[in-house]
Amino acid sequence: MDESAEETKVEWREWGEAAFEEARAEDKPVLLSLSATWCAWCHEMDREAYSNPMVAANVNDSFVPVRVDVDRQPRVRERYNVGGFPSTVFCTPDGDLLTGATYLGVDGMRQVVQRVRDLWSHKGEDAARIPRSLREDPPAGELSPEIERLVAGQLDDKFDDSYGGWGDSEKFPLPRTVEFALKREQALATLSAVSQHLFDTYEGGFFRFADGRDWSGVHHEKLLSTNAGLVRAFANAYLHTGDETYREPAERTVEYLTTTLWRSASDSSDAPNAFAGSQAPGASDDDPDVSDYYSLDPSDREAADPPAVDPTAFADGNAMAVDALLTFHAYTDGERARTYAERALEYLLSELVEDGHVCHFAGDAAETDLLADHAHLLSALTTAYQVLGDDASLDAARGVADVALDELRTGDPDGAEPSPFVDGPREGPGLLDRPLRPLDHNAEMADALVDLALLTGEDRYREAAERAVAAFADAADRFGVQVAAYATAAARLCRDPLVVEVADEAGSDLHRAALRVADHEKVVVPDADLEPGTAALLVEGERSDPAATPEELNERVAERWD
Numbered sequence: 038m039d040e041s042a043e044e045t046k047v048e049w050r051e052w053g054e055a056a057f058e059e060a061r062a063e064d065k066p067v068l069l070s071l072s073a074t075w076c077a078w079c080h081e082m083d084r085e086a087y088s089n090p091m092v093a094a095n096v097n098d099s100f101v102p103v104r105v106d107v108d109r110q111p112r113v114r115e116r117y118n119v120g121g122f123p124s125t126v127f128c129t130p131d132g133d134l135l136t137g138a139t140y141l142g143v144d145g146m147r148q149v150v151q152r153v154r155d156l157w158s159h160k161g162e163d164a165a166r167i168p169r170s171l172r173e174d175p176p177a178g179e180l181s182p183e184i185e186r187l188v189a190g191q192l193d194d195k196f197d198d199s200y201g202g203w204g205d206s207e208k209f210p211l212p213r214t215v216e217f218a219l220k221r222e223q224a225l226a227t228l229s230a231v232s233q234h235l236f237d238t239y240e241g242g243f244f245r246f247a248d249g250r251d252w253s254g255v256h257h258e259k260l261l262s263t264n265a266g267l268v269r270a271f272a273n274a275y276l277h278t279g280d281e282t283y284r285e286p287a288e289r290t291v292e293y294l295t296t297t298l299w300r301s302a303s304d305s306s307d308a309p310n311a312f313a314g315s316q317a318p319g320a321s322d323d324d325p326d327v328s329d330y331y332s333l334d335p336s337d338r339e340a341a342d343p344p345a346v347d348p349t350a351f352a353d354g355n356a357m358a359v360d361a362l363l364t365f366h367a368y369t370d371g372e373r374a375r376t377y378a379e380r381a382l383e384y385l386l387s388e389l390v391e392d393g394h395v396c397h398f399a400g401d402a403a404e405t406d407l408l409a410d411h412a413h414l415l416s417a418l419t420t421a422y423q424v425l426g427d428d429a430s431l432d433a434a435r436g437v438a439d440v441a442l443d444e445l446r447t448g449d450p451d452g453a454e455p456s457p458f459v460d461g462p463r464e465g466p467g468l469l470d471r472p473l474r475p476l477d478h479n480a481e482m483a484d485a486l487v488d489l490a491l492l493t494g495e496d497r498y499r500e501a502a503e504r505a506v507a508a509f510a511d512a513a514d515r516f517g518v519q520v521a522a523y524a525t526a527a528a529r530l531c532r533d534p535l536v537v538e539v540a541d542e543a544g545s546d547l548h549r550a551a552l553r554v555a556d557h558e559k560v561v562v563p564d565a566d567l568e569p570g571t572a573a574l575l576v577e578g579e580r581s582d583p584a585a586t587p588e589e590l591n592e593r594v595a596e597r598w599d
Contacts, residue, residue: 262357
């Protein structure tokens with residue numbers, strides 16, 4: 038439990054079956070406080086509402102209060118998040134929802150506590166509900182090019198021509214959405230806005246989001262996942278344009294990741310040799326949204342204590358960082374990016390993966406076999422094989438994928454019907470025993486499975502990707518821009534992605550030229566088994582004429598686009 042929670046007057050329990058058993062024995066609702074180490078308003082609620090003696094007494098008397106770290110318990114986060122953090126959620130002793138809110142001050146908390154007590158007294162379990170996402174299967178449909186068209190239409194409708202980005206209120210950088218839109222001007226305009234408003238020009242790295250349509254009201258927390266996603270998005274924009282405007286923020290963010298967020302075993306025996314999960318915003322005591330630290334001049338920042346870093350090395354975030362850093366290295370030959378990617382990947386495979394099963398982080402409380410961990414690690418491993426030519430990465434990718442196929446799919450694994458992945462084991466307290474089929478992580482897994490199928494020649498991986506994408510296809514016209522990665526996966530399944538096969542081992546001039554073919558959705562196969570005398574060729578439905586040099590490879594690419 039974090040220090041902020043421990044300093045309150047609430048008698049917090051840890052998330053687990055024991056808390057719900059206590060609630061059942063005492064016939065009390067459960068109060069779930071969903072918080073994050075990087076969340077300034079979470080700490081503000083601890084300082085104000087939960088440290089107020091009257092509020093704390095009412096909470097302790099009438100509820101079983103449970104504190105949840107949303108980074109460490111992502112399955113709890115996805116089931117109980119009511120619109121942001123902190124999430125203040127009231128549920129039955131069995132975990133069904135009663136009501137919830139986000140941040141509450143002292144007066145708001147008093148009112149909600151009284152209202153929930155009255156609700157429980159008069160209606161009890163009858164007042165509870167289960168979220169629709171846990172009650173209904175996603176609307177399956179036919180996998181077709183129409184999915185890409187529908188999602189692209191959503192991006193067109195929601196794009197902000199004035200300020201960049203999508204939507205007319207708060208703005209998130211949405212790196213996967215940017216990548217889907219890279220063939221449209223929307224992507225570059227959005228990256229320019231992200232670079233202008235969310236990039237820390239002094240220390241590097243990107244802030245999480247902004248409150249205003251014009252990117253005002255920046256929230257200054259820095260998350261590993263956000264920064265890794267943006268390194269990859271900016272690197273892919275650099276691949277398409279050759280413009281240093283996109284390379285420079287990526288390079289500065291690589292530096293931020295490998296300094297501020299890097300935890301080295303040489304610094305501490307407990308450090309993981311991997312990337313930390315996040316850096317707090319350094320918010321002021323007067324207003325959690327106003328950061329004293331980031332408002333300082335560079336010289337004053339140098340003398341000030343930087344915001345705290347959560348040292349936990351999460352599997353999904355580190356896998357995203359590996360993927361991003363190797364992508365950046367592939368386009369730039371940046372050795373720093375490669376070195377730290379290899380170190381983090383070694384940590385993941387040696388400490389968090391066993392026989393294909395992925396642990397969310399190192400610790401007794403960590404969950405195993407979460408879909409997000411498997412999907413992002415699979416993507417990192419397929420990227421590692423393409424960039425580094427490491428056979429061990431391909432073997433590990435098979436193991437991670439096979440566990441996901443065996444443990445996390447719904448429906449008949451050997452059938453032909455749509456079959457989405459669930460977010461983790463279908464067991465646990467509260468609503469954890471109900472399957473959740475997250476669209477974004479199904480898309481990530483499907484996209485990585487396409488790569489794995491092309492790298493191994495094993496069609497079963499592509500078939501699993503097709504069934505996962507088809508499981509959501511009938512709702513494609515209703516998807517928001519946040520899940521445009523789903524359309525990327527669908528498009529790559531509906532048309533053969535470009536494959537560049539290179540007979541040379543990884544690192545040769547021809548292999549490096551293949552990595553820099555300006556198509557960020559391509560797959561590069563190093564050390565390919567080609568006919569004697571063939572150094573490289575393109576495969577996209579049909580096979581191109583062979584290429585013997587980087588110049589000839591570029592000619593084959595130009596012929597393809599003509």
